[in-house]
Amino acid sequence: MTLSEAELDLLLRSARALNLISALSLFGTALVAAVTAPFAERFGDSAIRQPVQFTTMLRATLLVNLVAAVLWLPLQTLRVAAADDPRALAELIGQVLVSTTFGQTLLLRSLALIVAIVLAGHMDSRRRLIAAVLAAGLGLGLQARLGHAAAADAALGAATALHVVAAGAWIGGLVPLALILVRTSGPDAVLIARRFSLVGIAAVTVILGSAAPLAWTWIGNLGGWFGTDYGLWAIAKLVGLLLLLLLAALNRVALTPRLAAPAAHTAMLVSIGLEAIMGFAVIIAAVHLATLPPGAHETPQWPFPVRPDLRRIDEPFIRLEIERAAIIGLVSLGALISLLIRRLRLAGPVVAGLLIAFWLPWPNLRLLLQPAYPTSYQVSETGYSSGSIVQGLAILRRHCTSACFRPNDDPSDLTPYGVWRRPDGDLFWWLGTTFDRIGHSPFPHGTIATLASRERWQLIDYLRARAAGTMAKRTGHWPSAVLPPDLQLRCDGRATELRALRGQVVVLTIGRSELSEAGAVPAGIPLRHVHLDRDSEAAAGRSRSDCTTDDPDAWTAYAIVAGIEPEQLDGAIFVIDANGWLRAWRSGDAASETRPDLFAQQVKLAIEQPFAADDIGSHRH
Numbered sequence: 001m002t003l004s005e006a007e008l009d010l011l012l013r014s015a016r017a018l019n020l021i022s023a024l025s026l027f028g029t030a031l032v033a034a035v036t037a038p039f040a041e042r043f044g045d046s047a048i049r050q051p052v053q054f055t056t057m058l059r060a061t062l063l064v065n066l067v068a069a070v071l072w073l074p075l076q077t078l079r080v081a082a083a084d085d086p087r088a089l090a091e092l093i094g095q096v097l098v099s100t101t102f103g104q105t106l107l108l109r110s111l112a113l114i115v116a117i118v119l120a121g122h123m124d125s126r127r128r129l130i131a132a133v134l135a136a137g138l139g140l141g142l143q144a145r146l147g148h149a150a151a152a153d154a155a156l157g158a159a160t161a162l163h164v165v166a167a168g169a170w171i172g173g174l175v176p177l178a179l180i181l182v183r184t185s186g187p188d189a190v191l192i193a194r195r196f197s198l199v200g201i202a203a204v205t206v207i208l209g210s211a212a213p214l215a216w217t218w219i220g221n222l223g224g225w226f227g228t229d230y231g232l233w234a235i236a237k238l239v240g241l242l243l244l245l246l247l248a249a250l251n252r253v254a255l256t257p258r259l260a261a262p263a264a265h266t267a268m269l270v271s272i273g274l275e276a277i278m279g280f281a282v283i284i285a286a287v288h289l290a291t292l293p294p295g296a297h298e299t300p301q302w303p304f305p306v307r308p309d310l311r312r313i314d315e316p317f318i319r320l321e322i323e324r325a326a327i328i329g330l331v332s333l334g335a336l337i338s339l340l341i342r343r344l345r346l347a348g349p350v351v352a353g354l355l356i357a358f359w360l361p362w363p364n365l366r367l368l369l370q371p372a373y374p375t376s377y378q379v380s381e382t383g384y385s386s387g388s389i390v391q392g393l394a395i396l397r398r399h400c401t402s403a404c405f406r407p408n409d410d411p412s413d414l415t416p417y418g419v420w421r422r423p424d425g426d427l428f429w430w431l432g433t434t435f436d437r438i439g440h441s442p443f444p445h446g447t448i449a450t451l452a453s454r455e456r457w458q459l460i461d462y463l464r465a466r467a468a469g470t471m472a473k474r475t476g477h478w479p480s481a482v483l484p485p486d487l488q489l490r491c492d493g494r495a496t497e498l499r500a501l502r503g504q505v506v507v508l509t510i511g512r513s514e515l516s517e518a519g520a521v522p523a524g525i526p527l528r529h530v531h532l533d534r535d536s537e538a539a540a541g542r543s544r545s546d547c548t549t550d551d552p553d554a555w556t557a558y559a560i561v562a563g564i565e566p567e568q569l570d571g572a573i574f575v576i577d578a579n580g581w582l583r584a585w586r587s588g589d590a591a592s593e594t595r596p597d598l599f600a601q602q603v604k605l606a607i608e609q610p611f612a613a614d615d616i617g618s619h620r621h
Contacts, residue, residue, distance in 0.1 A: 223377020
């Protein structure tokens with residue numbers, strides 16, 4: 001029987017979910033057994049000894065985990081390679097099991113959980129229980145090698161492992177905790193609940209602490225949160241986590257101190273049941289996230305007509321609005337907290353509502369917002385490379401009208417439109433939906449809308465380089481933030497890129513120019529010398545250069561950003577500040593210089609006052 005794509009996806013997610021949930025439950029059960037073991041020894045009461053159900057739960061969860069693994073392995077094999085007959089599928093399964101990170105990790109998890117069950121035995125030795133917890137935690141932590149983190153660095157893998165193990169300690173321990181509380185009452189129940197509460201607090205701390213780097217890596221900015229499927233599911237998971245925290249706080253603050261009372265005991269069991277159901281729903285959302293491409297790797301589609309604007313956050317009147325919003329937020333939080341305190345449940349929300357409605361000044365949120373478009377959080381896929389700029393020039397020439405490149409009123413020069421001050425995504429949207437229809441366009445109206453996405457980004461790269469050239473031609477330098485076209489370099493025998501040199505002042509010499517000619521660069525300044533030549537032999541012959549390049553498109557691209565013809569570029573020198581912005585350049589024709597001191601002044605400024613690294617939100621990858 002052949003499975004459809006949708007059926008295979010559903011079965012894969014189900015097997016993955018069962019495998020993870022059973023591993024969480026096994027670890028949580030072993031942990032609760034180890035945490036509550038001292039009470040059995042202390043009180044000697046059979047009611048709080050490890051219930052028989054614990055042994056049954058451990059074995060049942062192991063069985064479910066192994067069955068899920070046996071299902072997951074062939075399904076994952078079918079996902080990566082088609083097999084026409086059972087024999088071919090069996091061979092592929094064997095290869096995946098022994099030759100891939102996924103197969104090896106799945107096998108190691110199964111072995112670790114089996115070892116945990118063997119160590120736990122009849123659950124009559126606390127030392128063996130602790131060893132079982134460690135083995136089960138190891139098996140659970142291997143989840144980091146079964147998802148996106150398997151392709152990330154070790155630090156992110158460790159954060160993922162901690163995140164999952166902490167979830168197992170909290171969510172996986174809820175059902176066994178309920179089993180113990182069903183069999184206990186009075187002071188014993190209070191002590192056990194408080195003991196588990198400490199475990200829960202530690203687990204929540206680890207979950208929240210590890211979630212921050214994971215969210216930053218896999219989701220990125222607000223566009224990744226609200227503009228991708230991954231981000232929306234992450235929001236759903238976050239909402240579920242917040243509800244879990246509220247239930248846990250209710251248990252800790254309101255129910256645990258009164259657990260000796262029968263009514264509170266029943267309420268605690270109901271609350272733990274709800275917490276467990278919600279917790280496993282959050283785990284299912286996490287499993288679904290593991291099957292989606294990360295939001296940071298997707299093209300976000302922003303769904304709102306506005307977005308936050310914190311560019312003027314240092315201005316006093318903006319800070320005042322933020323302070324007002326923060327005060328209202330704190331009062332609202334206080335109202336929520338008061339719901340957990342019996343004496344304040346009625347008065348707290350009422351007082352907070354009156355304060356917000358009649359006394360506290362409301363912030364003018366419009367000052368913190370700016371118009372947004374579906375592409376506002378998109379960034380260029382081209383990296384503003386020399387090759388992309390040259391491709392953009394070719395696109396311009398292919399579609400341009402006869403008005404292009406004329407001496408006056410040249411529609412191919414978009415300098416008046418501030419193309420360097422518009423973020424990537426806003427410029428992409430404006431170019432295709434506004435400028436293309438009603439602007440002073442170099443193309444017949446409607447042409448840009450027919451370009452593929454990558455072609456439009458290449459055109460944007462050229463238009464930005466052209467605007468930079470106009471700026472340099474008028475002033476002899478770049479008074480605002482402009483990026484240098486990226487280059488493929490050879491530095492000390494290894495391949496790299498120009499943007500990898502950020503953090504150092506870079507002097508780019510071209511053709512016949514020498515670093516010694518850039519005498520305006522003060523001695524003792526740490527800098528990297530990059531030399532560009534037209535052919536590899538000439539570039540390689542510059543042994544005194546830190547880096548060399550013969551990038552075939554670089555000559556044209558740097559002529560464009562300097563506002564000159566390519567044949568005039570020979571002998572030119574460019575200076576890039578430590579934050580990666582173009583700052584000064586000098587022509588190779590010394591006789592044409594009207595202000596020989598200007599270059600020296602701009603170099604000094606570039607060294608002493610580099611433009612801020614985030615002056616614009618464009619092309620930073």
